[in-house]
Amino acid sequence: MPDLSLHPQYPDEFAARYRAAGYWTDETFQQFLPRRAEQFPDHVAVIGHDSAGVQRSLTYAELSASAERIAGGFAELGIQAGDRVVLHMPNIIEHTEVLFGLFRLGALPVFALPAHRSSDIAHFINFTDAAAYVIADRHSGFDYREIARTVATGRMVVVAGEAAEFTALTDLRAAAPLAPTPVNPECIAFLQLSGGTTGTPKLIPRTHADYLYSVRESASICGITKDTRMLVVLPASHNFPMSSPGILGVLHAGGTVVLAPDPSPTTTFTLIEQHRVTISSLVPPLALAWLSAAKNTTRDLTSLEVLQVGGAKFTEEAARRIGPELGCTLQQVFGMAEGLVNYTRLDDPTDTIVTTQGRPISPADEIRVVDDNDNDVVLGKKGHLLTRGPYTIRGYFNAAEHNAAAFTHDGFYRTGDIVRVTPDGYIVVEGRSKDQINRGGEKIAPEEVENHLIAHPHVLDAAVVSVPDTYLGERTCAFIVADGTPPNPLVLKSFLRGRGVAGFKVPDLIHIVSEFPATGVGKTSRSELRRTLASTWEKVTSR
Numbered sequence: 001m002p003d004l005s006l007h008p009q010y011p012d013e014f015a016a017r018y019r020a021a022g023y024w025t026d027e028t029f030q031q032f033l034p035r036r037a038e039q040f041p042d043h044v045a046v047i048g049h050d051s052a053g054v055q056r057s058l059t060y061a062e063l064s065a066s067a068e069r070i071a072g073g074f075a076e077l078g079i080q081a082g083d084r085v086v087l088h089m090p091n092i093i094e095h096t097e098v099l100f101g102l103f104r105l106g107a108l109p110v111f112a113l114p115a116h117r118s119s120d121i122a123h124f125i126n127f128t129d130a131a132a133y134v135i136a137d138r139h140s141g142f143d144y145r146e147i148a149r150t151v152a153t154g155r156m157v158v159v160a161g162e163a164a165e166f167t168a169l170t171d172l173r174a175a176a177p178l179a180p181t182p183v184n185p186e187c188i189a190f191l192q193l194s195g196g197t198t199g200t201p202k203l204i205p206r207t208h209a210d211y212l213y214s215v216r217e218s219a220s221i222c223g224i225t226k227d228t229r230m231l232v233v234l235p236a237s238h239n240f241p242m243s244s245p246g247i248l249g250v251l252h253a254g255g256t257v258v259l260a261p262d263p264s265p266t267t268t269f270t271l272i273e274q275h276r277v278t279i280s281s282l283v284p285p286l287a288l289a290w291l292s293a294a295k296n297t298t299r300d301l302t303s304l305e306v307l308q309v310g311g312a313k314f315t316e317e318a319a320r321r322i323g324p325e326l327g328c329t330l331q332q333v334f335g336m337a338e339g340l341v342n343y344t345r346l347d348d349p350t351d352t353i354v355t356t357q358g359r360p361i362s363p364a365d366e367i368r369v370v371d372d373n374d375n376d377v378v379l380g381k382k383g384h385l386l387t388r389g390p391y392t393i394r395g396y397f398n399a400a401e402h403n404a405a406a407f408t409h410d411g412f413y414r415t416g417d418i419v420r421v422t423p424d425g426y427i428v429v430e431g432r433s434k435d436q437i438n439r440g441g442e443k444i445a446p447e448e449v450e451n452h453l454i455a456h457p458h459v460l461d462a463a464v465v466s467v468p469d470t471y472l473g474e475r476t477c478a479f480i481v482a483d484g485t486p487p488n489p490l491v492l493k494s495f496l497r498g499r500g501v502a503g504f505k506v507p508d509l510i511h512i513v514s515e516f517p518a519t520g521v522g523k524t525s526r527s528e529l530r531r532t533l534a535s536t537w538e539k540v541t542s543r
């Protein structure tokens with residue numbers, strides 16, 4: 001069992017300050033739903049398709065009762081408080097039920113994304129020594145049980161839908177409701193995933209107290225009430241639709257969450273009309289798709305009051321179109337699973353909303369913009385964004401070496417984002433210094449993909465870079481130096497899929513080159529090499 005203290009904690013003086021200011025309270029995710037069920041028993045908490053594709057809805061009382069039984073079922077399987085459980089489900093209603101079942105038990109969800117495949121899942125299961133892996137049977141043409149068969153041997157596998165040789169979620173529901181062991185609000189509630197900049201994704205330990213603070217404040221900043229109906233289009237396990245204000249913010253306020261089974265405008269516009277949806281959150285490419293589809297839709301979108309866009313930079317040009325063309329208020333969201341979240345406020349002037357990525361949630365969020373030597377730049381100048389605060393982690397889970405580089409000695413997180421701050425404290429994202437590709441909000445660590453490519457017998461060396469793309473913002477290009485016969489790009493892509501690499505990490509373009517350009521004297525750093533290749537590519541494409 002991994003030592004869950006394997007991540008740097010908030011220093012005592014900071015914890016005391018956050019408690020004294022009322023940011024951190026005693027509430028935990030274990031009590032969260034039962035309390036809401038007392039307050040709003042008959043209000044609809046969640047509407048969504050189940051694993052069989054049937055639309056269902058659950059009131060707060062029903063969701064809470066279901067979570068209690070599922071918690072009892074996990075307990076009967078031997079899963080205990082503190083155990084890690086990899087949750088790998090698409091946006092189906094069982095996702096919400098299992099999430100709160102695990103919270104009830106005090107087990108720690110590890111939030112995999114639906115697009116993850118066996119390579120990622122193997123890492124999450126092994127690295128966290130997960131006791132269980134929870135999946136849907138099939139979704140969008142993919143059979144999740146295949147992953148369970150290859151990488152979850154020896155772990156409990158629970159399946160929503162047809163369980164095959166595994167345990168059916170419906171069997172867990174037969175259990176007696178569980179009297180839970182109380183959990184400590186300042187302990188880890190779950191592990192979120194980082195987009196990653198290295199060979200393997202890092203795990204982000206978030207506590208009940210820190211996350212609930214961000215959820216409560218987000219709900220208030222975004223005007224969430226019990227009349228809110230939020231359409232969840234992005235994968236429910238991602239930090240943005242989970243908590244900014246997301247599913248948890250809506251349930252905190254007694255509102256209704258509507259889970260979209262797929263992100264297409266056809267599906268989502270139908271759901272907006274059907275459930276009189278008031279708010280949704282998208283990444284920029286999906287916002288562009290909505291803008292384009294809205295021109296010809298016969299669906300009634302007039303209930304939509306707020307559209308949040310975040311996860312990647314939204315161009316000012318597109319941002320200006322949201323209000324007039326979708327008839328709602330745009331809210332830009334610049335956040336990170338490590339903590340800090342910035343929002344433009346709903347009553348900000350249009351220019352602020354379309355030209356900035358918002359300002360922090362909390363007065364206690366500390367923002368520094370520094371040069372390459374960690375010296376603060378003059379206000380308004382570009383630099384590296386560092387942050388520390390009541391809901392930003394002090395270190396990744398079990399990653400001492402990486403933590404030494406990713407955090408300053410006094411606990412600021414190096415976001416890897418290049419920003420400037422306006423005189424009124426709004427952040428404008430200008431670029432990125434971290435070795436990461438942001439493909440329409442989906443984060444890719446080049447090194448991880450390179451490691452998979454190099455495993456091919458005909459690949460001597462590989463460098464993965466981003467290339468600009470009008471729709472996704474960035475796409476990926478792998479430059480390959482062949483070992484003997486150059487591999488066919490299509491063969492390489494299926495080689496990666498065969499290794500269980502998630503589809504969004506498979507390079508969009510593959511170029512075979514005879515050698516990599518020299519970037520300097522002596523040993524070339526890979527990040528320098530990537531920069532050279534990316535600029536080579538830009539020159540080629542702009543010719």
Ligand code: OOB
Pocket residue numbers: 193194195239240244309310311312313314332333334335336337338341357415416417429432438441443
């Ligand atoms: C969100 O979280 P992550 O952990 O997937 O990615 C964080 C990174 C940021 O460091 C930044 O590089 C980029 O994604 N990012 C943006 C952005 N929002 C995120 N870059 C430019 N403009 C934006 N609006 O992506 C996330 C978490 C919570 C709420 C919203 C997004």
